[in-house]
Amino acid sequence: MTVARTAERAIAVAAAFEKLAAHRTRLEAETMRAMFAADPGRFGRFSVSFEDLIFDYSKNRIDAAALVALLDLARVAGVEERRAAMFAGERINVTENRPVLHVALRAAADETYLVDGKNVVEDVAAVLAAMSDFAEGVRSGAIAGTGGRFTDVVNIGIGGSDLGPAMVTRALSPYRDGPRLHFVSNVDGAHIADTLAGLDPARTLFLVASKTFTTIETMTNARTARAWIVEAVGEAAVGDHFAAMSTALDKVAAFGIDTRRAFGFWDWVGGRYSVWSAIGLPVMIAIGAERFRSFLAGARAIDHHFRDAPLDRNIPVLMALVGIWYRNVLGFPAHAVLPYDQRLERFAAYLQQLDMESNGKRVTLDGRPVPTATGPLVWGEPGTNGQHAFYQLLHQGTDVIPADFLVAAHGHEADPTHHDLLVANCLAQAEALMRGRTTEEARAQLASSGKAPGEVERLALHKTFPGNRPSNLFLYDRLDPYALGRLIALYEHKVLVQGAIWGVNSYDQWGVELGKELAIELLPMVEGKADAAGRDASTAGLVAAIRARKG
Numbered sequence: 001m002t003v004a005r006t007a008e009r010a011i012a013v014a015a016a017f018e019k020l021a022a023h024r025t026r027l028e029a030e031t032m033r034a035m036f037a038a039d040p041g042r043f044g045r046f047s048v049s050f051e052d053l054i055f056d057y058s059k060n061r062i063d064a065a066a067l068v069a070l071l072d073l074a075r076v077a078g079v080e081e082r083r084a085a086m087f088a089g090e091r092i093n094v095t096e097n098r099p100v101l102h103v104a105l106r107a108a109a110d111e112t113y114l115v116d117g118k119n120v121v122e123d124v125a126a127v128l129a130a131m132s133d134f135a136e137g138v139r140s141g142a143i144a145g146t147g148g149r150f151t152d153v154v155n156i157g158i159g160g161s162d163l164g165p166a167m168v169t170r171a172l173s174p175y176r177d178g179p180r181l182h183f184v185s186n187v188d189g190a191h192i193a194d195t196l197a198g199l200d201p202a203r204t205l206f207l208v209a210s211k212t213f214t215t216i217e218t219m220t221n222a223r224t225a226r227a228w229i230v231e232a233v234g235e236a237a238v239g240d241h242f243a244a245m246s247t248a249l250d251k252v253a254a255f256g257i258d259t260r261r262a263f264g265f266w267d268w269v270g271g272r273y274s275v276w277s278a279i280g281l282p283v284m285i286a287i288g289a290e291r292f293r294s295f296l297a298g299a300r301a302i303d304h305h306f307r308d309a310p311l312d313r314n315i316p317v318l319m320a321l322v323g324i325w326y327r328n329v330l331g332f333p334a335h336a337v338l339p340y341d342q343r344l345e346r347f348a349a350y351l352q353q354l355d356m357e358s359n360g361k362r363v364t365l366d367g368r369p370v371p372t373a374t375g376p377l378v379w380g381e382p383g384t385n386g387q388h389a390f391y392q393l394l395h396q397g398t399d400v401i402p403a404d405f406l407v408a409a410h411g412h413e414a415d416p417t418h419h420d421l422l423v424a425n426c427l428a429q430a431e432a433l434m435r436g437r438t439t440e441e442a443r444a445q446l447a448s449s450g451k452a453p454g455e456v457e458r459l460a461l462h463k464t465f466p467g468n469r470p471s472n473l474f475l476y477d478r479l480d481p482y483a484l485g486r487l488i489a490l491y492e493h494k495v496l497v498q499g500a501i502w503g504v505n506s507y508d509q510w511g512v513e514l515g516k517e518l519a520i521e522l523l524p525m526v527e528g529k530a531d532a533a534g535r536d537a538s539t540a541g542l543v544a545a546i547r548a549r550k551g
């Protein structure tokens with residue numbers, strides 16, 4: 001099976017996009033408000049239920065005919081082939097010559113995922129068992145520091161070795177009953193200094209998380225942590241206070257971490273897809289091995305849905321197609337992620353890496369320029385906070401920014417007062433974006449509030465909301481480990497579908513390299529060990545200014 005884009009396929013994709021342009025012209029004359037008024041069955045037709053999860057995509061500027069055209073695009077672009085190739089363990093990460101098999105990390109024991117003919121599910125199970133022993137040992141106190149039971153665990157990692165576990169442990173705080181967790185990612189010494197302030201070295205465990213075990217931020221922070229332990233409790237204690245998660249176990253050993261405390265994973269796991277692997281160890285320490293397995297099971301349920309559901313009932317496929325419609329057909333540059341859940345405060349940051357590092361690409365699998373726009377800017381904050389910050393622009397700004405709302409029917413707190421208000425706000429925002437308020441309605445409201453006719457006219461346009469602003473809404477019972485696993489997997493598979501349509505490799509990230517290389521070149525100049533001759537005038541000028549200030 002080939003995942004490369006043949007000339008015939010590129011022509012078919014271009015033709016499918018042309019057809020979509022015709023649907024855009026027709027739908028530009030429509031509003032969602034009118035479509036809802038004309039069709040009481042719209043919610044049923046444009047939503048998909050999976051277990052307790054509802055994916056409502058009815059508040060989008062699409063109709064049945066446009067959806068059919070989008071599904072055709074998915075077919076001609078080879079989405080089904082790319083999906084099959086991923087599940088089959090083919091090397092769909094063509095620039096690094098690797099399979100992409102994060103689905104194997106959450107496989108059931110009786111499933112088979114092959115890499116070069118070998119079923120990797122057994123290896124995954126072995127690491128999970130070792131992680132479980134270690135995590136439960138830390139939680140029970142059987143594995144302790146030189147000063148007794150660990151009170152604090154510090155994960156040192158960045159990107160995929162930080163964002164996943166940090167987001168998930170925050171999201172699942174009602175399920176946390178292990179030691180306190182901290183995450184250090186930034187090379188800015190402030191991050192580790194502020195984190196370690198107040199911690200007891202004798203009761204602190206460090207987890208050094210790095211797929212490559214070469215990332216300069218992580219290695220720098222790990223060395224600082226090591227020095228902190230050595231200074232407080234001595235060189236001999238280092239072994240008791242460190243563990244590591246990596247694909248490079250030789251480098252872990254070279255760093256001086258006991259390989260019995262090193263948890264491995266494989267090069268077919270991308271960093272931004274690695275929270276299900278050993279990189280999830282801090283999550284397991286926080287919530288326990290059993291709940292971690294439930295997190296994996298949620299993702300597995302979505303893997304099966306993605307693999308088996310017909311395209312027109314397939315939630316990740318629909319998420320992707322709606323996104324393609326806005327990005328490529330209507331030309332909207334951004335996508336907002338708006339969880340109505342304070343504990344999902346890191347969710348948008350997590351999705352930024354997942355989506356933007358995956359599909360922020362400009363060439364196709366065979367190295368030609370992509371003929372369409374690719375990944376949008378992904379950003380967001382939890383509601384209701386965002387409502388009092390940037391929603392003004394969402395409602396009345398000159399750009400249209402499609403949004404995903406996420407909300408649970410139940411909160412974890414006993415008193416439902418807050419949660420009911422939260423849910424009402426979430427529904428209200430989605431409704432307001434869709435419906436808007438016409439100038440006539442604004443006038444009527446101003447008049448009924450007693451404003452003089454002149455004031456009514458002066459303010460009516462300011463109080464007009466254009467509406468017709470799209471959103472998806474994910475509703476589920478409760479944000480438990482299983483539900484969170486499902487949500488993340490939905491977005492992972494959305495990325496695959498969009499990457500297949502754009503014809504890009506969603507699984508490399510060469511775009512992060514240049515800055516890293518230049519930082520290494522610039523370091524001696526910042527340190528004053530080399531001069532900046534030959535750099536551009538701005539960089540050289542700034543280096544000189546920094547040197548002058550450092551004295």
Ligand SMILES: O=P(O)(O)OC[C@H]1O[C@](O)(CO)[C@@H](O)[C@@H]1O
Nearest residue numbers: 159160161210211212215271512
């Ligand atoms: O886990 P590592 O190898 O330290 O890499 C950290 C992060 O750096 C990147 O390679 C580039 O930013 C990410 O893809 C990755 O998640």
